[in-house]
Every structure is written in C-alpha cells, then in structure tokens.
Amino acid sequence: MNPMNPPIDSPLRVLVVTAVPAERDAVLRGLGGSGRFEAIAAGVGPVASAIGTAKALAAGDYGLVVIAGIAGGFAAEAPLGSLVVASEIVAADLGAETPDGFCSLDELGFGTARVPVDEGRAARLAEALKGSARAVCFGPILTVSTVTGTAATADKLAALYPGAAAEGMEGFGAASAARDRGVPVLELRAISNPVGPRDRGAWRIGDALQALEAAGPVLLEVLR
Numbered sequence: 001m002n003p004m005n006p007p008i009d010s011p012l013r014v015l016v017v018t019a020v021p022a023e024r025d026a027v028l029r030g031l032g033g034s035g036r037f038e039a040i041a042a043g044v045g046p047v048a049s050a051i052g053t054a055k056a057l058a059a060g061d062y063g064l065v066v067i068a069g070i071a072g073g074f075a076a077e078a079p080l081g082s083l084v085v086a087s088e089i090v091a092a093d094l095g096a097e098t099p100d101g102f103c104s105l106d107e108l109g110f111g112t113a114r115v116p117v118d119e120g121r122a123a124r125l126a127e128a129l130k131g132s133a134r135a136v137c138f139g140p141i142l143t144v145s146t147v148t149g150t151a152a153t154a155d156k157l158a159a160l161y162p163g164a165a166a167e168g169m170e171g172f173g174a175a176s177a178a179r180d181r182g183v184p185v186l187e188l189r190a191i192s193n194p195v196g197p198r199d200r201g202a203w204r205i206g207d208a209l210q211a212l213e214a215a216g217p218v219l220l221e222v223l224r
C-alpha cells in the first residue's frame, strides 16, 4: 500500500514509536486495544529509534508514524505535565561547531537536520488535545544525543531554534526512517522535566506518562 495514497476505504494504521516500554505501555493503555495502532519501544536515542522504526515499517503497512514519549520542556514554551505536538522535528546537534557558532547540516550543505510533520494532522491533534490536557504546545521538538544539563546549553538551543518547545532523543531518527519510506510522521511528547540544569529531583515522569495515556482517546478520534 502506498502510505501517501492508501485505498479510500482502508482504515489508517498507525505505528507508535517510543523509547522505552513504560512509554509504550502508557500509550497503549490510552488507546484501549485499538487494532489500528501498533506500538513499539525501539530504544533510547536517534539510532535505536531509526533502526526500530525502519524494521517495523519494513514488516507492516502503516499510513502514519507517531513518535511519542516523555521529554524536556523549554521553560518559555512547555511547562511540566504539558503535551507538545511537533510542528517540525529537528536534529538540534547535527552539524559542526565553528568559531562563529553552530553550523547545521543544512547550512553545511550535507543534507537536512529537519523532518517536516504531517501538518494537517498535527494541527488537528494539537487543537483536539487542548480540550483534554492541562496545557498543549505546538512547536519544534528537538532531537539531541546528549540530554541538556545546563542553563547555558538550554539558552543556546532556545536561541538557535526559536520557539522550540521540547527536547527528546528519538524524534529525528524515527522520523528519518518514516520519511525514507514516504510515511507521514507526527511527534507527541509529554513534559517530564525542564530543559536546563540537571536535577533528577525535578522529574515528573509519572505525571508525564499519565498525560501520554490521557491523550489516547484523542489520538483515536483524530488519527483516522
């Protein structure tokens, strides 16, 4: 089946990609056993996520990939416990350090560090979630290989990527695998911690997993 042009009457089959089983299970609880959704825990980081997504897409026909999980939120955009729907998926540290600052892969001319999302579905999902979540943000979600641990790095990322709402470690990997097969992609993150100084005591992973679960009925309704 061509995911960009599925038969008109076929139900949308969605592949949900998380990093760890706890995220996968939270999403599945919220989806209530829907047969249209498959969820995998592909592993932490962009490489594991890309490999896991590519293998799943090779093994089954999906019309959409949704990357889901917990994430760090940029203070100006996404508070603890909020949900973020990606307007764009960006590999924030894919490029080169230069005396004049960071130079992205795009600026280097070696490809792109950005994967566009399914804009129509992303906008509808963000709107629909507003009726069911404490706070919903719509903005770029960054993919990093190193979790930000200082205010200086958080400020640098916020300046490099204006409007960036959240930071995770898998989005660009899974989204690149989806793009490679022509499958549209979304990223949905629940904010477990602020992006900035390392403070494990500030984490609210349980609340974030509950927010992911609570988004399930909205995913069922919007992603048809």
Ligand SMILES: O=C(O)c1cccc(C(=O)CC[C@H]2O[C@@H](n3cnc4c(=O)[nH]cnc43)[C@H](O)[C@@H]2O)c1
Pocket: 019, 020, 044, 045, 069, 070, 071, 072, 073, 144, 146, 147, 148, 149, 167, 168, 169, 170, 192, 193, 194, 195, 198, 199, 200
């Ligand atoms: O040890 C730390 O200080 C620390 C701080 C934040 C996150 C981690 C992780 O190892 C989480 C990795 C896992 O969770 C996602 N995640 C959650 N918060 C963040 C974040 O602030 N920045 C990047 N990724 C985050 C991520 O997608 C991974 O799957 C450790």
